[in-house]
Amino acid sequence: MLLVQLLASGIQTGLIYALTAAGFALIFGATRVFHVAHGATFALAGYAFLETADAGLAWPLACVASLVVAVGFGLAMDALVYRPILRHEGSFFTVFVAAFGMVVVVQSLLELAFGRSFVAYSSPLTRATAVLPGLYLAPVFWVAILVTILLLVLTGLFLGRTRAGVALRALSENPELLRAYGLSARRLSALAFALGSALAVPGAVLIAATSGLQPSIGPHVMLISLAASIVGGIGSLRGAVAAGLLLGVTESLVVAVLDTQWSEAAGFVLLFGFILFRPSGLLGQPVPR
Amino acid sequence: MTAYLLNLATLAAIFGILAVSLNVLVGYAGIFSTAHAVFFGLGAYAGAQVALLVTPDVALASLAATALAGAASLCLALPALRVRGEYFVAASLGLQMLATTVFTQAQSLTGGIGGLVGIPPPTLLGLDVSSPWAFFAVCLAALGACLIGIRLLMRGSFGRSLMALRDSESAARAFGKDVARLKTLAVAVGCALAGLAGALFAFQEAFVNVESFTLEQSILLLAMVIIGGVGTLAGPLVGAVLLLLLPAGLSFLPFIPPTDIGAVQQLIYGLAMTLLMIFRPAGLAGRPVGQR
Numbered sequence: 311m312l313l314v315q316l317l318a319s320g321i322q323t324g325l326i327y328a329l330t331a332a333g334f335a336l337i338f339g340a341t342r343v344f345h346v347a348h349g350a351t352f353a354l355a356g357y358a359f360l361e362t363a364d365a366g367l368a369w370p371l372a373c374v375a376s377l378v379v380a381v382g383f384g385l386a387m388d389a390l391v392y393r394p395i396l397r398h399e400g401s402f403f404t405v406f407v408a409a410f411g412m413v414v415v416v417q418s419l420l421e422l423a424f425g426r427s428f429v430a431y432s433s434p435l436t437r438a439t440a441v442l443p444g445l446y447l448a449p450v451f452w453v454a455i456l457v458t459i460l461l462l463v464l465t466g467l468f469l470g471r472t473r474a475g476v477a478l479r480a481l482s483e484n485p486e487l488l489r490a491y492g493l494s495a496r497r498l499s500a501l502a503f504a505l506g507s508a509l510a511v512p513g514a515v516l517i518a519a520t521s522g523l524q525p526s527i528g529p530h531v532m533l534i535s536l537a538a539s540i541v542g543g544i545g546s547l548r549g550a551v552a553a554g555l556l557l558g559v560t561e562s563l564v565v566a567v568l569d570t571q572w573s574e575a576a577g578f579v580l581l582f583g584f585i586l587f588r589p590s591g592l593l594g595q596p597v598p599r
Numbered sequence: 600m601t602a603y604l605l606n607l608a609t610l611a612a613i614f615g616i617l618a619v620s621l622n623v624l625v626g627y628a629g630i631f632s633t634a635h636a637v638f639f640g641l642g643a644y645a646g647a648q649v650a651l652l653v654t655p656d657v658a659l660a661s662l663a664a665t666a667l668a669g670a671a672s673l674c675l676a677l678p679a680l681r682v683r684g685e686y687f688v689a690a691s692l693g694l695q696m697l698a699t700t701v702f703t704q705a706q707s708l709t710g711g712i713g714g715l716v717g718i719p720p721p722t723l724l725g726l727d728v729s730s731p732w733a734f735f736a737v738c739l740a741a742l743g744a745c746l747i748g749i750r751l752l753m754r755g756s757f758g759r760s761l762m763a764l765r766d767s768e769s770a771a772r773a774f775g776k777d778v779a780r781l782k783t784l785a786v787a788v789g790c791a792l793a794g795l796a797g798a799l800f801a802f803q804e805a806f807v808n809v810e811s812f813t814l815e816q817s818i819l820l821l822a823m824v825i826i827g828g829v830g831t832l833a834g835p836l837v838g839a840v841l842l843l844l845l846p847a848g849l850s851f852l853p854f855i856p857p858t859d860i861g862a863v864q865q866l867i868y869g870l871a872m873t874l875l876m877i878f879r880p881a882g883l884a885g886r887p888v889g890q891r
Contacts, residue, residue, distance in 0.1 A: 344685050394877050402684050403631060407825055408876035414818065414869030421862040529814065533696065536689045544685065575700035578693035582678070585690045589682050 311444035316562045322451050322520075324558020325458040326513040328551040330531060331538035332462065333509030335550035336469075337384075338539065340481045340502035343392050344402065347409040349532025350416035351387075351507045355380040356514035356523045357420060360431050369433070377511050384507025385500055387412065393496075413528050420525035430522030450520055457512050462551060465509070469547070478502055482545075537581040543591030552592055556580070605731045606803075607847060611840050612738035613799050616745050618823040618835035620792035625821070626830035627753060628785035629765035630679050631688055634695040635820045638668040638790040640702055640812030642797020647715045647807050648708070649798075655719040657728065657737060661798040668794025669787050676786040680779050683768075695814050702809040714808025721802040738799050745792055750832060752788070761785055815865075822868045826875060828882030837883060842868060 330352060337345045358379035363372040391408050441447045469475040477493050478501060485495040510531075517523060538557055542549025557577045564576040584591060617639055624630040642664035649660040678690035702709050709715065720729030721737070728737050752758055760781055764771040772778050801807045819842065827838025846864050849855055855863055875882060 411872030418862040418865035581693040
């Protein structure tokens, strides 16, 4: 039964990783920007939810506040950091360092504002009850599954069926052609950042309501999104989702064999293995060398 | 006051070696490693163990540290040969996270969270170099040797091949350069020197634990190289001195509570990294490099 319990908690974490990594993959797929500051978006969204909920706002409204902060930060990164650098034909290196710098900035700001310790939002959703003898699940488990599936289906429909969605997918392939069709690459890129950042919100809220937040969640989520998008195949939405789940479940199951200390490390062993032996990931294109 | 300044100067020399060694990877070979603190840590643990178990001789401890870090650099060279750009960054991040866990868990080798304590005062070939001035001189000499060594190496055919490789791998390959050998060598040199810095650090602090070898340290080292200017000899040194002086300088500002100094310091160097990339991507002392 311990294994099933671990598997369940692995799935719950995995779904949060999957959604977050999907946001990262959506942004990368459309704009070719390796948006490592996605981790900072996640942290800011989580704290926005916690702080507004603590201040007495009803939780749906707190979710809206979190959404506003996440989308705002994503758009600001695009407009104020990435665009200026890419206009000067900055390299991958330049973009990466700039985004990395912002992850550090956001983490230290959160530390200054809210301290370094864990904070969590307690709600009846997180109270675990025995589903079977020895298997405890909280309502949040089902919420995580429902929300993730719903959002992934909606994102898939948007990308596949709407004009803006198709244009978004075409953006990285041929921006010139889009311009010929009267679509603004600038606006489409903003759309990608807004959507991708919005996908960080449910995960941030769920983490805030379950294991709690700490300023270092930013770099942590940055690492997870990075790992998931590489294991899944860079820029592939479906791959990112599969890899997010795989990472969450691996991290959780390792606890059955080794100390909890090793759970995060196990995810990175997986990542390292993929980079050495299958750099194109689960569902990705072959890697340019 | 003198003791304080001398400690700071010695640390500046040690972090100077680290920044300069990371620059061999980032600036000359175009290998963007976020795992440099791992090799610093391996060197520190190796140096500390030699001093604790065998002899407090700096030369011997440094040799062991350099050899271990150099050998372990294969962990970084392997992914560097297979992938680049985003993929390599992710691989080195993975290596860093893995190493942090191993450092914390391998109780018998690293002392776990508590670390290794009571590292004996250093000697050098029978001479006592445990006084702050003497040890500062040792570290300064090591830094000088690293600078001269790297300058000679980079001026020579190895350095020119490396930079050709950084600027265009396919062109370098077309000219018959052995890309795999060049990259592996560059990684080995950079990581081995980080190991040397680790051994010196262990003697200077007389205590090592995992706190000094985490992702934060790797980011700080990268920030030193980037803020100073990649691909130059002086840039990383400028960056190392600036970022080491930062917390000391901040502690003189009365309106920052001492508990917040760490966060304010991070805030400043994070901001510096982002703003430099937007307005002056070559760093304070640098010229543009790092193109894919």
